[in-house]
Amino acid sequence: MQKIRILHVVQAAGGVDRYIRMLLKYLDKEKFENILVCSQDFHEEDYIGLVDSFEQVEMTRAIGGNDLKAIKEVRTLIKKYNPDIIYAHSSKAGAIARVADIGLKNCCVYNPHGGAFNMRCSAKKKAMYTAIEKVATPFCDKIICISDAEKQSALDKKICKDDKLQVIFNGVDIESYESGAHGVVKRKDLNIPEDAFVVGMAGRMSPQKAPDVFVKMAKRVKDKVPNAHFIIVGNGNQEAEIRKYAEDNGFSDSLHITGWVDNPMSYVELFDVACLLSRWEGFGLALPEYMMAGKPIVASKVDAIPNIIQDGENGLLVKVDDDVGASNAVMRIYQEDELKDKLVTQGLEDVHNRFNARRVSEEHGKLFEKIIK
Template sequence: MLPLPVLHIITRLIIGGAQENTMFTAALLDPARFDVEILSGPQTGSEGSLIAEVRARGIPLTILPQLLRQINPLNDLLALWKLTRLMRQKRYAIVHTHSSKAGVIGRLAARLAGVPVIVHTVHGWSFHDHMSPARRKMYVLLEKFAASFTDAMIVVAQPDIEKGLREGIGRPEQYHVIRSAIPLDEFDPAAVDRDAVRRELGLPPNAPVLGNVGRFSPQKNPLDWVRVAGEVGRALPDCHFLLVGDGPLRADVEAALVAEGIAERTVLTGLRRDVPRMMAALDVFLLTSLWEGLPRVIPQALALEIPVVANRADGTAEAIAHGETGFLCEPGEITELAGHCVTLLRNPDLRRAMGQRGREFVNREFDVRRMVVQIAALYEVLLEEPPRAEAQGGWN
């Protein structure tokens, strides 16, 4: 029997959690059962691009020039038309969408093309309380519309189900929690020479180091990160700081580091793909995001036995056991966040104990192979269900 054709659609193949999730899924699904392709828009950005890596993994990739992040009626209609035509030509058994723009246009195209199974992964909802009410309402309405012809919606954390249902998006039976997992073999603390990484970065071998890996964007809230780091730096004059990543707030971050008086003790690496090596230089990982699905950097840090201090934002509470593998605070509690960081940085035994518990937790919950098995199992269940009314006609 020939493998079933599957198309994953995502708006941008930037370096990010949703994109890596999509890439790993496409790469690791059983090729004897599923013939998987990815389609993406052309945009990248300061976050870097995964396009070359997707192609290097041998995953068939189509770039659709009209699939852009910004709302543009002409481009969006062209993208819809081209996607619908492609799906009719290729006769995909499953279309699986990711991200908000690709999620709406891709699912609508799949419905128009009569694709038998339509799946969407919510990597954190597109709407949140930090946008204008009008824009938020529009995003909710679009998500409700797309959910009405979606067979299954995968979420990475339980709070996303609760948030979606509160807004009237979909039905409870449509939702499935599947963690956005990581390749654990790449995040093995025994496989990284921490001292060598610190030498490479110019960090003192025995100094406490607080850090983060992520995009410098409003969602990730890096300016609060710097404020917390400033308080930590004043409490611990020997503490150093490591920021891995880039983004639109880079200049603001650099200015804030100077204002807090810690610029000379901070290393900014820019974009790096050797995330496990960079993380291994840290003693504590600090995350100040304002909204999230379930950020993959948390299991990445915990897999390396690094405790995490984070804002309590959506799925972060499912990734951190407060007082066991790290600490959680309400967004904006700068002094409280800093206090937890100082406690950990001063106490290597506590860090070690929390780190070991974190590694055990991630081994159970965040193995990428387990994630792909769960996705494949969901596909099989959906393929066996009676087709939706609009898909009854198949490919006629």
């Protein structure tokens, strides 16, 4: 049987990069051939054994003159490989790939990995992102939503009709994590005492992930628990602001910022409580990762997060921008061992039943086969 050839187009690295690697790992190699067309932010060595061909095109996050050059280059690669399906990942690549494919009549699948129109930004920007999605929608066959909340948002904004949308929940590579090395990073490596109470977050220090709320929560917890320490796994343009707040409030020695790391889960393993206090979230891949590591979760009640976290069952939910509520939730976990154990147990059950990477790839495989029939 001839393999189904899929050409993946992707601009944004980070979480999308991890998602694609996970998807390709479990996608049936007997049925599918995969070509990756990616931005300069990707590394070919990460895709050895996962793709049949690797191509790079300069793509930038911001809208600009470079986009026309990128569209032309992607169109050339579409003609070169003549795929059965083009799979565009994230908003920018989604626009570039769909425009590049106009008139070429390939099947096209688009996954925004969290619609840009759901970002907390100015009304003018939201309107622009919504307009771009509406204009580009006729040029693809299926739009994959990574949560029920994302699908509902697309319907509310009239991006397209219901039959063009398909929900495939995100997942994490549980098998890889459980069979991998653990305890690689020690508390002493970050100058954290073994008996410290450690609260952490994994994510960019950017407005979406609300590191400013995290650090304000940290101050409140530190006032009540003197041996509390705080870890931010990631980098971002708010780092100086976050460090200054900790310094001004006298706990900079208890705040540990790792910067970009290749092994974020090794740092998550150090947490006693894991936070995701995002202001908007298409899915929140950190949440099943926290569950996989057996960590109790405090998260904001926004967008897709309540699709994943049931308050009081597998985590605690707080309002957006609520550092007081977040600190209270963290303190509950600190003080109530029974609650902590319940959240961890249910989280582990949920990640195995609902957020396994194999399920993500299987659902994609069924969709790909259905589309080209």
